[in-house]
Amino acid sequence: MSLVAASQKHMRMRKRKDAIFKVLCFFAAGLGVLLLVLFLYKIVTDGLVRLSWTFIVSNLSSRPQRTGIWPAIIGSTYVMTLTGIIAVPMGVGAAVYLQEFNTRKNRLTEFIQLNIANLAGVPSIVYGMLGLAVFVRWMALKESIISGALTMSLLILPMVIIITQEALKAVPRGYRDGSLALGSTTWQAIRYQVLPAAAPGILTGIILSISRAIGETAPLIVVGAAAYVSSLPHGVGDRYTVLPIKIFDWAGEAKRGFNEDAATAILVLMVALLVLNSIAIYLRSRSRSKA
Amino acid sequence: MKKISINSASAAAILIASSFAFVGCSGGDNKGEATPAPGATTPAAGTTAKVSGKLTIDGSTTVYPIAQQMGEDFKTDNPDSDITVNKSGTGSGFQKFVRGEIDIATASRSIQPKEDADLKAKGIDYIEIPIAYDGVSVVVNPKNDWATSLTTDELKKAWSSTSTVKLWSDIRPTFPKEKITFYGPTDNHGTYEYFTEAINKKKNDLRADCQKNQEYNAIVQSVNGDKDGIAYVGFNYYDQNKDKVKVVPVDAGKGAVAPSAATIADGTYTPLSRPLFIYVSKKAYDTKPQVKAFVEFALGEKGNKAVTDSSYVLLPKDLHDLILKHVSDEKTGTLFATVAPGTKLADLYSKVK
Numbered sequence: 001m002s003l004v005a006a007s008q009k010h011m012r013m014r015k016r017k018d019a020i021f022k023v024l025c026f027f028a029a030g031l032g033v034l035l036l037v038l039f040l041y042k043i044v045t046d047g048l049v050r051l052s053w054t055f056i057v058s059n060l061s062s063r064p065q066r067t068g069i070w071p072a073i074i075g076s077t078y079v080m081t082l083t084g085i086i087a088v089p090m091g092v093g094a095a096v097y098l099q100e101f102n103t104r105k106n107r108l109t110e111f112i113q114l115n116i117a118n119l120a121g122v123p124s125i126v127y128g129m130l131g132l133a134v135f136v137r138w139m140a141l142k143e144s145i146i147s148g149a150l151t152m153s154l155l156i157l158p159m160v161i162i163i164t165q166e167a168l169k170a171v172p173r174g175y176r177d178g179s180l181a182l183g184s185t186t187w188q189a190i191r192y193q194v195l196p197a198a199a200p201g202i203l204t205g206i207i208l209s210i211s212r213a214i215g216e217t218a219p220l221i222v223v224g225a226a227a228y229v230s231s232l233p234h235g236v237g238d239r240y241t242v243l244p245i246k247i248f249d250w251a252g253e254a255k256r257g258f259n260e261d262a263a264t265a266i267l268v269l270m271v272a273l274l275v276l277n278s279i280a281i282y283l284r285s286r287s288r289s290k291a
Numbered sequence: 292m293k294k295i296s297i298n299s300a301s302a303a304a305i306l307i308a309s310s311f312a313f314v315g316c317s318g319g320d321n322k323g324e325a326t327p328a329p330g331a332t333t334p335a336a337g338t339t340a341k342v343s344g345k346l347t348i349d350g351s352t353t354v355y356p357i358a359q360q361m362g363e364d365f366k367t368d369n370p371d372s373d374i375t376v377n378k379s380g381t382g383s384g385f386q387k388f389v390r391g392e393i394d395i396a397t398a399s400r401s402i403q404p405k406e407d408a409d410l411k412a413k414g415i416d417y418i419e420i421p422i423a424y425d426g427v428s429v430v431v432n433p434k435n436d437w438a439t440s441l442t443t444d445e446l447k448k449a450w451s452s453t454s455t456v457k458l459w460s461d462i463r464p465t466f467p468k469e470k471i472t473f474y475g476p477t478d479n480h481g482t483y484e485y486f487t488e489a490i491n492k493k494k495n496d497l498r499a500d501c502q503k504n505q506e507y508n509a510i511v512q513s514v515n516g517d518k519d520g521i522a523y524v525g526f527n528y529y530d531q532n533k534d535k536v537k538v539v540p541v542d543a544g545k546g547a548v549a550p551s552a553a554t555i556a557d558g559t560y561t562p563l564s565r566p567l568f569i570y571v572s573k574k575a576y577d578t579k580p581q582v583k584a585f586v587e588f589a590l591g592e593k594g595n596k597a598v599t600d601s602s603y604v605l606l607p608k609d610l611h612d613l614i615l616k617h618v619s620d621e622k623t624g625t626l627f628a629t630v631a632p633g634t635k636l637a638d639l640y641s642k643v644k
Contacts, residue, residue: 060363061363062356062359062360062363062597062600062601063360142392143392224377224379226375226376226377227355227359227376227377227378228355228359228362228363228374228375228376228377229373229374229375229376230362230363230366230372230373230374230375231366231373231374239345239347239375249378251506251508252352252505252506252507252508252509253356253508254356254507254508254525254527254528254530254531254532254601254602255356255531255601256531
């Protein structure tokens with residue numbers, strides 16, 4: 001009798017613990033969503049006031065009501081395109097080497113692997129300082145688009161390598177073996193079997209890396225992205241500004257109207273990020289349905 | 292020696308040519324550009340020969356709004372020019388100026404003897420031009436009803452690195468026994484250097500527990516949310532946030548004075564009213580027509596408008612005329628490097644022959 005009562009009591013306590021834990025988890029999940037919704041609400045209500053086609057295609061201005069964002073959009077496009085051109089071949093190449101050609105573990109590859117993993121966790125401002133010392137000053141590329149793009153390439157390179165490696169790892173062993181058994185070289189097996197199979201995963205990684213870089217501010221401030229440029233850049237050697245720099249700049253302005261401009265610029269940046277991320281999701285789902 | 296004489300001869304030629312062009316279009320009133328008279332002379336700057344080419348400006352965050360508007364309006368008048376304005380901070384701006392990376396450095400304090408020496412070592416001559424006044428404003432929370440004025444001695448007692456002030460009542464016994472919190476800009480701001488020198492009588496001497504922030508808006512927000520907070524910011528940040536913070540009039544021995552356009556311009560808001568500067572590379576001034584044109588533009592009517600639009604204070608007319616003469620005589624070097632805060636600027640110029 002007493003034994004049953006005790007076990008029932010025990011059961012109730014366990015159930016209660018269960019319920020408490022569930023509520024805690026719900027709050028943990030809910031808090032994140034709540035903060036995001038609040039943030040989005042604030043940004044949208046502040047930003048929609050100024051959002052218009054004119055805002056997007058107008059030049060920068062010191063008058064909050066007249067300013068646009070076009071030079072920053074062009075600057076961001078320049079920097080990100082160049083970053084992609086530099087970082088993608090290097091990153092994918094490094095990953096293919098580490099994953100496909102150098103499959104036997106040795107000290108060197110382990111050392112490289114360890115470094116890449118650590119580099120991915122280095123704060124972005126450190127890349128900015130590296131970029132300032134190496135590209136801006138030592139290589140004398142000045143405070144130009146190419147300095148910014150090279151710095152951003154360094155920043156996303158570890159990410160591109162790691163994600164590409166993961167994508168390559170997911171390709172079944174049989175693809176390589178089958179190809180090799182039919183007499184192909186290692187290069188042919190990689191080129192015609194492994195890379196196409198891993199392509200959606202690699203592309204997703206590239207897009208996610210670049211969408212991270214689009215929002216980066218700190219390293220570009222250090223390598224000299226300007227707060228105000230009167231003209232659009234004409235080449236990779238020109239001075240530039242980018243979207244997150246303008247957001248940062250406007251948020252710190254004394255004139256009140258700039259706060260709305262900052263919110264609107266955040267909206268523009270968020271839409272760009274959403275588009276990029278949706279492409280990544282689409283690519284991933286396509287690769288899943290194929291497999 | 293010969294090279295120098297050729298340079299100055301060609302500079303003189305440009306000067307003569309441009310002044311002719313000017314006389315031609317503004318009907319003989321060759322002071323038109325300098326006078327901040329309303330309307331009338333606006334077309335003068337627009338119809339002088341248009342210039343093209345790149346111009347890079349970097350330096351003070353405080354001067355940035357002025358420089359940006361000047362750059363923007365200069366671009367409107369000269370569509371083929373290409374202006375970049377950045378705000379790395381006064382100190383960083385001078386570093387880039389020393390490296391020869393920029394044409395014009397903006398500064399919220401005068402150049403330091405060390406920076407002047409670095410430029411000399413690199414053979415970079417520069418023209419020093421005060422373009423506006425700012426009044427560093429001491430602000431508190433709107434709910435603070437006790438700090439209706441502070442003397443400079445009380446400010447020093449509170450802000451210096453040797454300060455023992457922990458409660459408001461430590462500053463003045465009649466103040467409440469509330470813990471006081473200090474806010475201010477980070478060390479790379481000229482405002483920081485100016486405030487510490489003007490109040491604590493020693494550059495960069497400040498109590499260690501002051502919460503420093505790179506962004507003035509964040510400082511304003513902090514004081515807005517802290518009943519016992521106190522901070523110092525540039526006049527424009529107070530001017531744009533009068534609903535969020537309350538200004539404390541400063542008493543330097545002649546009665547408490549609150550910062551305003553009038554008290555900053557006539558020097559009664561002392562010792563915290565200060566000139567803002569642009570430093571122009573003499574080489575760029577001589578060799579790049581757009582730099583020379585920009586300096587003329589900055590000292591002209593639209594330049595003045597950029598100053599007032601950004602909530603800064605215009606230099607008085609007599610001082611402005613002295614500066615114009617100083618620039619048109621192409622005098623290089625600094626008058627301000629070793630000058631104590633609160634000195635009357637016109638006196639400095641009158642000493643130059």
